[in-house]
């Protein structure tokens with residue numbers, strides 16, 4: 001029979017493990033200790049508000065000090081403090097049992113983010129200290145102050161001590177490897193990062209201010225408060241003006257351009273979340289804007305890596321999210337499967353979609369002006385989130401080459417006359433480069449087609465996505481086919497050439513161009529269309545682009561994939577007819593070559609010696 005048992009972990013090993021695991025992020029010891037001090041202060045405030053503490057509250061703040069000579073850092077609060085029993089219970093037992101669990105669970109993982117989860121918060125002090133002392137006096141009447149000390153082994157000492165004020169002071173005797181933490185700038189930096197918006201005043205160092213006016217003014221030194229205890233997101237949106245939001249933004253991102261607009265998040269059911277998300281003006285370089293959202297838990301800064309809480313596409317936004325309900329201190333894979341996190345992520349997505357919809361509805365003109373930036377969010381969102389896609393269909397705008405913007409529905413009705421093919425598909429014709437695709441655009445315009453501009457970085461992906469998700473829409477780049485064939489209709493232009501003549505023409509071109517493998521086709525186009533056109537069929541071109549994106553072009557190298565370029569000969573063009581009738585073979589080949597070069601030229605594909613030859617031949621013909 002199998003035997004069941006428990007893996008026992010010896011607490012002797014804990015400190016080395018904590019130190020080893022957490023070495024990458026030593027800074028957080030200060031966050032943990034200051035957060036504890038703030039908790040203790042808020043608990044006292046709570047007791048007072050419930051009438052369970054009737055003593056003098058006094059000035060409530062957390063004081064951080066460094067003493068370079070004694071090599072100590074201390075964190076003091078005037079919160080609830082602890083009795084001897086409480087020290088034994090909360091510091092000794094909880095931490096040690098928590099630490100045991102910690103060691104068992106995460107022996108083999110990268111655990112730099114899981115510290116607080118198991119009540120190791122306080123123990124993070126040992127990452128930077130060779131000895132830690134706690135001086136504490138409970139808020140309860142007549143409480144005896146106690147001193148606890150520990151040198152990082154599992155032995156601790158606890159004794160009675162004298163302490164004037166209620167509350168707790170933690171003294172860290174900084175170890176040799178951590179002396180950087182005795183620098184004012186280092187501590188300032190850490191406090192600025194983690195404690196900037198903590199809810200109880202934190203004092204560190206002093207600052208000089210001028211008091212009074214004119215001759216009476218004097219300089220005085222006063223404690224420096226490093227935090228803003230009630231940041232904007234904790235306030236009632238109804239009381240805030242645009243200016244407040246813009247100022248707060250400047251505060252958070254001093255170097256950034258003004259944002260376009262923002263959303264104030266505020267829910268308390270089924271989870272707790274507040275925050276402000278800003279939409280920056282984004283241009284093409286998405287990566288520059290990523291990872292600017294800061295995540296807080298009850299005003300304690302946790303991280304600016306919100307990968308798993310905020311849907312990918314919304315990571316372009318800036319701002320803060322504060323939620324005590326996000327399990328911050330657990331591993332990433334856990335976060336991804338956490339139902340709460342999913343709900344939060346869905347909530348944010350919905351809010352953003354609603355905001356865009358509202359902007360669109362309330363002020364279309366302004367919305368259109370901001371479309372360049374908004375479009376990135378909208379398209380990115382529609383690609384990555386199906387629910388967002390459904391909402392986005394209403395506020396997505398398509399822009400044509402004349403700069404006119406349409407919703408999907410508006411666009412469909414615009415092209416319903418002329419650009420619906422024989423299978424009832426709406427054909428959206430787009431250009432990625434107006435300069436390069438100019439001759440094709442002209443051709444399509446002659447047919448009365450509308451041409452969309454799809455030239456942003458995200459568009460090529462977006463196109464595939466839209467097609468896939470929307471029925472009866474097909475996207476074709478303007479050079480995917482000759483203008484006559486872009487929208488496939490039943491009607492056919494009559495061929496002037498017989499089958500034999502067509503075969504002869506193809507052979508003639510192959511010979512003239514000296515390449516048997518060219519994909520040549522004779523089509524009956526209108527007489528005024530060019531004699532030769534090179535097209536890049538939509539499907540093959542996308543394959544090629546994909547292959548290139550995946551590096552090198554796969555089995556085809558950087559070259560052209562077969563079938564990714566077709567040469568269309570216009571059987572109804574007068575010049576083609578003349579080439580076919582030309583009895584002098586050399587002359588026929590010369591003309592064939594020339595018409596082909598013209599097609600290349602219109603696409604900016606005529607290069608090197610081919611170009612030189614073309615110029616010489618042109619001069620000769622002139």
Ligand SMILES: Nc1ncnc2c1ncn2[C@@H]1O[C@H](COP(=O)(O)OP(=O)(O)OP(=O)(O)O)[C@@H](O)[C@H]1O
Pocket residue numbers: 032036037040077079080081082090091094095115116117118119120121122123168
């Ligand atoms: N400054 C303090 N004043 C009063 N009690 C404190 C103070 N610091 C710590 N404690 C007590 O010690 C306990 C353990 O602290 P520790 O930081 O290890 O874990 P935690 O704060 O409970 O959890 P976490 O840090 O994971 O949020 C606290 O819950 C609290 O009861």
